[in-house]
Amino acid sequence: MVFYGPIYQFVLRMLLSALTLVYFIFLPIPLFIFNLYFVYISFIIFIIFHIIWWIQFRKKGISNQKIRLANWVDLITAGTAVIIDPNTIPPTMALILTAVMGNGIQHGLQNFIIVSKNAIYVCLISLPLHFLVCQQWPPYSFYFLFLYLISCGHYSSFLFQQIELVKKNAEEQAQRDELTGLMNRRAFIKSAQYLVSLHNRIRLPLVFIFADLDGFKKVNDSLGHAVGDQVLKFFGEISALNFRKTDVAARYGGDEFVVIMPQESPEKVAALAEKICKKVAETPLVFELHTISTTVSLGVATITPQPSVEKEVLIASADTALYAAKKKGRNQVSFYCI
Numbered sequence: 145m146v147f148y149g150p151i152y153q154f155v156l157r158m159l160l161s162a163l164t165l166v167y168f169i170f171l172p173i174p175l176f177i178f179n180l181y182f183v184y185i186s187f188i189i190f191i192i193f194h195i196i197w198w199i200q201f202r203k204k205g206i207s208n209q210k211i212r213l214a215n216w217v218d219l220i221t222a223g224t225a226v227i228i229d230p231n232t233i234p235p236t237m238a239l240i241l242t243a244v245m246g247n248g249i250q251h252g253l254q255n256f257i258i259v260s261k262n263a264i265y266v267c268l269i270s271l272p273l274h275f276l277v278c279q280q281w282p283p284y285s286f287y288f289l290f291l292y293l294i295s296c297g298h299y300s301s302f303l304f305q306q307i308e309l310v311k312k313n314a315e316e317q318a319q320r321d322e323l324t325g326l327m328n329r330r331a332f333i334k335s336a337q338y339l340v341s342l343h344n345r346i347r348l349p350l351v352f353i354f355a356d357l358d359g360f361k362k363v364n365d366s367l368g369h370a371v372g373d374q375v376l377k378f379f380g381e382i383s384a385l386n387f388r389k390t391d392v393a394a395r396y397g398g399d400e401f402v403v404i405m406p407q408e409s410p411e412k413v414a415a416l417a418e419k420i421c422k423k424v425a426e427t428p429l430v431f432e433l434h435t436i437s438t439t440v441s442l443g444v445a446t447i448t449p450q451p452s453v454e455k456e457v458l459i460a461s462a463d464t465a466l467y468a469a470k471k472k473g474r475n476q477v478s479f480y481c482i
Contacts (some may be wrong), residue, residue, distance in 0.1 A: 147455045153246065153443070154198050157194055157218070158191065158194070158247065158398055160239070160242065161187060161191060161221075164186045164187075164225055164236065165183065165184075167235070167236070168180065168183045169226075169230075171230060171231075173230045173231070175228055176230050176277050176278065176454075177227075177228055177277055178228055182228070183228075183243075185394070186224065188220065190217070190221050191216055194217075194308075197210065197213075197214055203216070204441060207401050207413075208297070211255060215243070215255075215258075215259050215262065216262065218243040218246075218338060219243050219259070219262055219263055219266045220266065221239075222236065222239035222242075222271035222329060223240065223245050223252065223266040223267075223269065223354065224268070224270070224272050225239055226240070226270040226271065227270050227273045227274050228277070229274065230278070230386065231280075232278055232280065232283055232286070233283065233286050233289060234274055234281075234305060236352060237267075237271075237289070237290070237293060238293070240263050240266060240267060240270075240293075241263075241293050241296060241297055243259070243263065244256070244259050244260055244263045244297055244300075245297075245300055250361070256301060256304055256331050257301075260301065260387075262296060267269070271290075279426060301334065303469070320330075321332035321380070321394070321395040323376055323377060323395070324376055324377055324379070324380025324381075324383075324395050325374055325380055325384065326380050326383060326384065326393050326395050326401070327392065327393065327394035327395070327396050328394060328395065329395070329396050329397055331394065332392060332394035332396065332402060335346065335392045336392065336404055336455050336458070336459075337407055337419050337455050339404055340391065340392065340453060340454070340455045340458060342406075343447060343452075343453065344452040344453065348406055348407065349407055349408065349409075349447070350404060350405070350406055350443060350446075350447050350458070351404070351405045351408055351413040351444060351445070351446050351447075352402070352403070352404055352405075352444070352445040352446075352458050352459065352461070352462040353402065353403040353404075353413070353417060353442055353443070353444050353462065354396075354400070354401075354402055354442070354443040354444075354445075354447075354459070354462035354463050354465065354466040355379075355400070355401040355403070355420075355440055355442045355443075355466070356368070356399060356400050356401075356417065356438060356440065356441050356442075356466055356470070357375065357376075357399040357401070357438060357439075357440050357476075358438065358439040358441055358470075358474040358475060359438070359439075360372065360375065360398075360399035360438075361399075363436065363438070365373055367431070367434055367436070371431050371434065371436070374409035374429065375399075375429060375436065375438055376395070376399065376433055378427075378429055378438075379401065379424065379440065380395065380401075381419060382423060382424065383401060383420075386416060386419070386420055386423075387403055387405070387416075388405070389409070391403055391404065391405045391406070391408075392404040402459070402462070410444075410446045410479075410481075413444060413446070414444065414477065414479070416446055417442045417467075417477040418477055420437070420440070420442070421440055421441075421442060421475065421477055424438060424439055425437070425438075425439045425440075432470045440475070440476060441466060441469040441470050441474045441475065441476060441478075442466065442469060442475075442476075442477045442478070443462045443463060443464065443465030443466025443467070443468065443469055443477075443479075443480065444462065444465055444477060444478070444479045444480070445461035445462035445465055445480045445481070445482060446465075446479070446480075446481050447481075447482045453482055457482065458482065461480045461482050462480065464480050465478045465479055465480035466478065468480075
């Protein structure tokens, strides 16, 4: 999720526009084209636009189209300031860089790239026009300043990409169970809510699996939690190998695991559940001097296409099926149809 501070951005836009107005009012040299009336009118239009934009944002929220429009207004205004700036090296070039960094970083990496490209177009138009109005070639110091600003923009882009990468990794880690590598309970609940809502809207086929390792407490009590952790890791690896990338597999808590499989037939899920049950039972785990044979019980809940269902009902139904598998003697699969 990208951080967005609309109040701060709105106030900063107003302050920068006011600072630019003051800059033009107290220029020690006259404007080569237009006059202060043009500056006043541009300032008023800029302020009115952003006030209207702000009101629309408060009423209807943000959208990519509104963000793009605000970006272009900022860049065009900054480019216009560069064109009419009578100084040979226009300090108003900094406004273009500010528009790139402010708009881009505020709205995410993809928007940053788009605004950066648009800023290049604005520079290619505004800077030649500026020197055409000044009727002279760019001085030597301009090239240094221009390359410096380009370097600052590129460096900002690099840093922002690194920040996005760190943020993405942190978000992924926050959604993963550290021991098994599967989703954690919080991330699973969020994904399950989304998939159930899809089922209720478009009748997306869903199958829910609730798995519980048999006799896991005994392993922890007799051999210690370190060995118990290895058993959990083992089942996490089996889950990762057997379920699809489109399936939502998670460690629900303790030795309980849950999976939601969208767009899969109950028959295929049943075969897969039996395969996993058999795989766990037939794979002895060796830890130092101990050999452990463990089993798993699975409850499978399927939803018929007709009814809408709540996430809690789906979980409870799979839990009921799991309880039935335990009651029948464990190391097996039980089914429940909603």
